[in-house]
Amino acid sequence: MNTAETSISPAILEALKNIIGADNCLVDAETLAHYGHDETEQLVYWPQVVVKPQTTAQVSAIMKLCHEQKLAVTPRGAGTGLSGGALPHLGGVLLSTEKFNRIIEIDERNLQVTTEPGVITEVLQNAVKEKGLFYPPDPSSRGSCFIGGNIAENSGGPKAVKYGVVKDYVLNLEVVLPTGEIIWTGANVLKNSTGYNLTQLFVGSEGTLGIVTKIVLKLIPHPQHDLLMLVPFASLEKASEAVSAIFRAGFVPSALELVEIDALKIVSKMVDSTAVPVNDEIAAHLIIEVDGNNLDLLMQDMEAIAALLNDFDAGEIFFADDAQQKTELWKLRRRVAEAVKTSGYTIEEDTVVPRAELPKLIRGVKELGKAHGFHAVCYGHAGDGNLHIRINHPTIKNSHGNAEMTAALEKLFELVHGLGGTISGEHGIGLIQKPYLKTVFQPANLMLMRAIKKAFDPNNILNAGKIFDLQDA
């Protein structure tokens, strides 16, 4: 566990206090330790100081100061990230957006919401749902993650298969640049061909190009009904073949999740639930949801999907009958990541491939585990081809900085790239996935990305050393 090697200089601490007040400027050990980790592996890096600005002007003043002083700044939302994007690995200033927690306006006339970045995603979803509106992207951590962090990582979640990811909902962003300048990236409109798409460049840029201080999101009418079923399969490969077949038949489920049985055993035990059958004849479950405004039509779709699944040796299908059953199933699914992590599966990968290639990916993961002495469980958003792979190694608990695990993961990503896929579907590159970018990109791609970073952040102070290595930036 690293603690910051040096303390913040008294002059800079004083300047920061002048901007945001002493109460929002913290250097005590407990605070530094808390903000020194997120949900990534078991990594901890202490910042020198934690600052909690409340206004865009304060963020701007902080960035101007740090730009002049060439002081590293790490922005942080709720700290639920899985690639180390919020880890202050260079010490310096940890800038928390937690006080940016207001939903500014729900515009029912234009189906838009303007919000600050520190609002919990589920809180935002519930607020717009009260007006009959829907913001679909919902990472598993939606009960604790911030909408700002979702934008930094371009989060997806289970609904992405029908409704798209964060990038498909962001219309306009107020951003403080690393130099302290404040811009709006676009306009509050559904179509925009006005200059380079800076909005889309900020989405998924992992807090390296600017600090988002206001967000305008597109909303859609909330669907009135949804139906959920749980389908067991005797083989992982049959389950993933079935995924592809559902789309080929013309259905677009609102969620299509795959969870391997080992993961379900662990999570069922953790939350003491018997909602999902687990036995030795089952290798994996698919969780399939459809939604819309006509219940009869949804029932027909569910029956047709169920009939189709017979061709893939599906077991007995369980239809969630009421809200309680649905909630319990989703709760189980959402807690898989946490459950497997606490059970020793500390290393997580966020692979994504064209969905029909999932069987090959899963087979490859299992072979890689045998060759490298680890056990892996697979789960995730199979409808998108986005497979989370959790790795339990008897001795290696962090991939970061470990040569043996890095070599194994390089092989994994070479396989993924060969299947037309890439390293991360929704968790980002952050600190820990940097070594693998060269597996999927040509040198020219990385050169362009570094040039963009340099244009936005000439002193390389904002979340420096994330996505690419510092020395190359």
Place this chain on the structure above:
Amino acid sequence: MNTAETSISPAILEALKNIIGADNCLVDAETLAHYGHDETEQLVYWPQVVVKPQTTAQVSAIMKLCHEQKLAVTPRGAGTGLSGGALPHLGGVLLSTEKFNRIIEIDERNLQVTTEPGVITEVLQNAVKEKGLFYPPDPSSRGSCFIGGNIAENSGGPKAVKYGVVKDYVLNLEVVLPTGEIIWTGANVLKNSTGYNLTQLFVGSEGTLGIVTKIVLKLIPHPQHDLLMLVPFASLEKASEAVSAIFRAGFVPSALELVEIDALKIVSKMVDSTAVPVNDEIAAHLIIEVDGNNLDLLMQDMEAIAALLNDFDAGEIFFADDAQQKTELWKLRRRVAEAVKTSGYTIEEDTVVPRAELPKLIRGVKELGKAHGFHAVCYGHAGDGNLHIRINHPTIKNSHGNAEMTAALEKLFELVHGLGGTISGEHGIGLIQKPYLKTVFQPANLMLMRAIKKAFDPNNILNAGKIFDLQDA
């Protein structure tokens, strides 16, 4: 009409012929004149040479040569653009993508298509439709425009209101950079959080950052049915208020178009059609389409929408009963732009605002016309808030380079910006909208865009002087 002031140097012409063969390297006056204009106002600029490469390697070799020689290159698709993006205003090399006309693969397993950029959008749509698949973005020019040009401009079209624009379908691009290097921008996946989103940066960059040579698009299952109705309104403002009300009631039509009666009169005459009632009691029509897989449900939606429109003084609704009626209505709508242009409405603007602000925008346009002595007709994708404004001025036929019209348009865009909107929804900035970017962006936005351009194109050769002025780039 400008002709190129200087001819191409014999040495460079020889080098180009060595790359692509003499047949694909044209300098005759007829060819230069043809490629000297697109659909923008009445502007013409001759290039020095027109080149028609057929492979990515050839494009790369051409760009390497031009990069070394610091020679201007203007990429061109089908030349249907409305902002002058394909105009070779600096002379130099006009690079046509017309020989990149193969659909490479329709991947029915993963619902993706890989295509070259010179395929006509409608040809691509029909090819995937034969497999039951749907590529929704369809600009009015879909029968002649290229998919590559659609990507350059981030085109929308009538279906965007439900299905999104080009950017929502582009998964991965093969691009030749201005330096001649070849990259793939992303991966063939539905979710991607792997480094900066270069794919999205290329979409809508108007051929200034690279030349797209292969395109991977997401497809969706093709809806089985659609219904269309035509609704007359006695006032433009009531019509545009009705647009907003339809969405607030929870409906998401697959198209929601508004056409002012003056435009309909012109187009009806041009195509000799009586499909749309035009009389003095009608100010505008809405064209409303719903689509989906259940015909009964669509009928219910149409009836509910029709009932709702009564509150906005809608006239007698015409339901298109069969394929022929639908085709005729759409043909009329798609030919509005051409019809009004040939009738003297030569100046076009592509404004976009939050849809509830449409009445204010339309009112402002009419007032501006009175103040500046022009007549304007409005039509477009009202469901998206994307209003095309065609201007007929008794003496001014080009806005480009005209101080009086530029002053009037500055006022228009100040209004648009004040309503939360922006300059272009789907036509781009190109050559002719450059003066107005400062109306909607802060200096820092433009500085960032120029820095991006410089990073991608250090010698400023590729479509230079588009989006921003040359001297500032």
